[in-house]
Amino acid sequence: MKILFVHQNFPGQYLHLARHLASLPGNEIVFITQRQDASISGVRKIVYKPQRSITPGINHYLRETEAGILNAQEVVRVAMELKNSGFVPDVMLGHNGWGEIWYLKDVFPKTPLLGYFEFFYREHGADVGFDPNDPTTPDRPPRLRTKNLGNLLALETVDWGQCPTQWQRSVYPPRYQSILSVVHEGIDTQLVAPDLSAHFTIPGTDITLQRGEEIVTYVARNLEPYRGFPTFMRSLPAILQRRPKARVLIVGGEETSYGPGLPAGETFRQRMLDELGDAVDLKRVHFLNKVPYSSFLKILQISRVHVYLTYPFVLSWSMLEAMSAGCLVVGSRTAPVEEVIRDGENGILVDFFAPNDISQRVIEALEDVRRHETLRHNARRTIIEKYDLRTICLPAQLSLLEKLAL
Numbered sequence: 001m002k003i004l005f006v007h008q009n010f011p012g013q014y015l016h017l018a019r020h021l022a023s024l025p026g027n028e029i030v031f032i033t034q035r036q037d038a039s040i041s042g043v044r045k046i047v048y049k050p051q052r053s054i055t056p057g058i059n060h061y062l063r064e065t066e067a068g069i070l071n072a073q074e075v076v077r078v079a080m081e082l083k084n085s086g087f088v089p090d091v092m093l094g095h096n097g098w099g100e101i102w103y104l105k106d107v108f109p110k111t112p113l114l115g116y117f118e119f120f121y122r123e124h125g126a127d128v129g130f131d132p133n134d135p136t137t138p139d140r141p142p143r144l145r146t147k148n149l150g151n152l153l154a155l156e157t158v159d160w161g162q163c164p165t166q167w168q169r170s171v172y173p174p175r176y177q178s179i180l181s182v183v184h185e186g187i188d189t190q191l192v193a194p195d196l197s198a199h200f201t202i203p204g205t206d207i208t209l210q211r212g213e214e215i216v217t218y219v220a221r222n223l224e225p226y227r228g229f230p231t232f233m234r235s236l237p238a239i240l241q242r243r244p245k246a247r248v249l250i251v252g253g254e255e256t257s258y259g260p261g262l263p264a265g266e267t268f269r270q271r272m273l274d275e276l277g278d279a280v281d282l283k284r285v286h287f288l289n290k291v292p293y294s295s296f297l298k299i300l301q302i303s304r305v306h307v308y309l310t311y312p313f314v315l316s317w318s319m320l321e322a323m324s325a326g327c328l329v330v331g332s333r334t335a336p337v338e339e340v341i342r343d344g345e346n347g348i349l350v351d352f353f354a355p356n357d358i359s360q361r362v363i364e365a366l367e368d369v370r371r372h373e374t375l376r377h378n379a380r381r382t383i384i385e386k387y388d389l390r391t392i393c394l395p396a397q398l399s400l401l402e403k404l405a406l
Contacts (some may be wrong), residue, residue: 068099186393228309
């Protein structure tokens, strides 16, 4: 079977699926992307880049749309070259978020297209307006409506769609939900598993931490409000004071992935350090920036309490991986998290905006490991039963492809 993947950040959500399909005899896999590094054995990668940047001064409603069009045009160019060379895919898969799949059916009209749909923007009930301090402006509703142009174009283009969680599917308009299947890309629970002998050396130091110590972890792609970083930081003074042996490991970059950015040269990390001052002991709070995946796993495996906070937005892989590693997750009482964590059964839920609530629950978990052991066990069992790569998610993805390719 000939299979075409498209994702600007290779391999994105398609790591496990592309790797599996490439391992099967007789398959020919082509992956169109903007990312030049990284590779998967058996996958032919074609790198493209937009011909130009977006038009200076373009209406701010249309910046993302024009960026998507520029991406889509280059993907079409690559697709036409593939077609002219004799490669006509039996099925196509791609993420709709950057425009890349918008025009694929114009090149391969008879080839079924499975789109990955991550988030539909809404004025109410999701990320926008979640923070009560965010100002409401007349500009917001039309801006958000226009922001969904790419979503709507892709929904009208694909033959079928995939959403990773029920909640993420629920934010799409009801008229489209009938063509959206909920299939998560999966967690490799054999790799991401508890390790009683796990240890981690903090880079640049001679400090080696081991499982069993009082270690609090926090992970995000970037340290920013959408992932609750300010609230987490405000919870630390009480934790550090009450638990003098505790250490905190913070993983994440200093850019902005979601929501408004900061002025050049400013970071949310520095803002919080300026706000909290000496209340945060930097000898016990370790900012690790972005780390290799192997280090990320060790950090989860030595964690006694893992804090995961998020706006009502896209659910992070890291929370599911933390549960798979046997972490006790203290998570925000927001819809994406509540789909997975049941308070007091397989984790602990807290108010997103309540640092005192977070610190109290973290302190309790640090104090009494045995009382929370069942939660850790149930957390891992939840991931095995609902999100396991080999037994649940990969078979579901393959089933979708088989139905489309018939």
